[in-house]
Amino acid sequence: MTRVDWLIPRYDNTALGALLPGVAVSLGHDLGGPAVSLPAAQRVCVVLLDGLGHRQLLERSRCAPFLGSLLKESQALVAGCPSTTATSMASFGTGLPPGRHGLLGYEVMDPDRGELLNQLRWHPDTDPLAWQPHPTVFQRLAERGVPVTQIGNPEFLGSGLTMAALRGASFIGVNRLPERVDAAVDRLAGPGLVYLYWADIDAVGHAYGWRSSQWRRAVRGVDRQMARLAGRLPAGTLLVVTADHGMIDVPPLDRLDLAIRPGLWSRFRVLGGEGRFAQLYCEPGTAPEAVADLARHVAHWVGERAFVRTRAAAIDQGWFGPVDERVRGRIGDVVVAGREPFTLIDSRTARPHVLSLIGQHGSLTADEQLVPLLVHVV
Template sequence: MSLAGLQAPPYDGGTLASVLPAVAASLGSTRYAGEHPFDLHDARRAVVVLVDGLGYELLRQRSGHAPFLRSHLPAARRIECGFPTTTATSMGSFGTGLPPGAHGLVGYEVLVPGEDRLLNELSWENGPDPFRWQPSRTVFEEVQAEGIDVTRVGPGYFDGSGLTNAALRGGRFSAGRELDARVEATLCAVRATPRALVYLYWGDLDKIGHTFGCASWEWGNELESIDRALGVLAERVPSDTAVYVTADHGMVDAPHALRIDLAHDPELVAGVRHVGGEPRSLQLYCEDGAAADVLETWEQRMGTRAWVASRDEVIEAGWFGAVRPEVLPRIGDVLALMRDNFAVVHSGRTRPEILALRGLHGSVTADERAIPFVRISPRNA
């Protein structure tokens, strides 16, 4: 089943890639002047919180666990994170303000051209130079150069990591382990200077969703904790400070009974040299001359369980936005994007703890691609 009938993300009309440029414009950045897809209030200081895995539909469905965020939902925007709906790609879009084809972080696991191996763009283990892999200046670098003080708040191991250097470099880094500690670090940073942009990342909601499922009580409990912390943050920032909350993707629960295991399916792996992407959004790198046969086989076998398309079809339809020439070979020859709650795994190449995960993302369903953009205007506005 091709991608016919699906609309690619509106990269020119306000997606996750538009968030930081719009916030920068509201702070008076001349580099991003005119970036107003969200009609933000002007502010002297801003805090942008990214909650990993907080999809718009999940927030709406589980809003009983989030009274603070629920009170701001009427004015919130339902935007898209981009494609694929995976953290590494979304962080590239968020940090650079560019679509995936331009920043080049085009999936969870992608081919390293010329090296016949996959790169995990999240862990960046044995990865290439992140500054060359993603050479564009980030929004943080641009606004820091304009005199807007930038602080990034997250877990200590993010500082200097491959993904951080590729997508989120610029300004200073402040580490905090627990959410309350990160809120305090954010408050210290935003109070320290009259013109500031502070970015706060929290990833435990995504971890819990992967482990227990996004319909679990554990997910709801974590959302309650996040909601309380956000309420404290919004109350304690200076009165000239805007607070924004967004996410990198949503999530669906994918029961194990609805999964295909490529380790036991020789027909589906015939002609496939590398299986990249992730279980909800596979990128298949084919042996020379095998791409057409792989495409036909996957279309027939997957049927209504997935949208299957060639790299050229996906690019032409605009799912990656404009694609730089050097990024083209990083994208699979054939892409298989799961519908409903289906997934495709490979038990021969995947650790058991990863196979055990229940909540997944990466594909193009509304539950995965829709994210919130919650705006909490300065109190003095």
């Protein structure tokens, strides 16, 4: 990571959550709230490329001649806190900040069950509509008669995350990106909105790092398909390409392991969140003084590698935007937001796959927060 710029989201019209409300306005439907300014159109195709950060694309734009031709250094969106897929997809889908939609990390506490909820895999005892009750932009547009289609992995149909964050669209599940492009072109033969999701850039970045040759190869392949999509869409279609978060590479030696700090991990109950935005949950009813003492101990241990805040301090500083009382308990009593290339792990409980990841995200650095806003009128 070449620059360490701390970026607390403002949740205004620069936010990822303002994109679909902006698309709604371009289609003639003002839903209220912050909205990205976009050209008017009868057909809109929104593509979300998981893990393709704005700064990463700037540095590697030669790998993506089509996307790079749409790239402007000063034109980007801010993902939100934490900068992770579940949170960003809910902000994207609802137009709301994380403190309102309540999907506040990769793994967060479900206070009703007293256990962590993995918000990508979900849990059968957690109702996604109760977990995130606000209507999505897709629902609101569909209610106004706008045809809305979601194109993604077949297994996403009816999943917890889809129901919580993206419900309301008709669904097409296909595996390969060329088939998704073909499906988008077919659906946009008439007016409406198509949302297309692709995950491979994120997966490759996690496994090999975003500076790897594998990452560049994945971006080249996606860029070719985006150029093909633009070339096949009907004239007048608005094509918008964005992402859910950026990424940094974290060498294995830059990981701190709670398993080697028994005097620390005995002070809290469970570790949630993700490596770049760890959330430490204490036993229910823990006194504020004990939480503050835990935060001081963690801050002393991690030093300059991260910013450490209590839940109350992070909320007061606006990290999550306005926070509804119903979701407050989902946030860790103490949160650890990576500043330098660093992750906080617990090797006793983390899956081996997670421990092997090189590309990481979740924190409030600009490298993780900034995502592209690429606009092309066919």
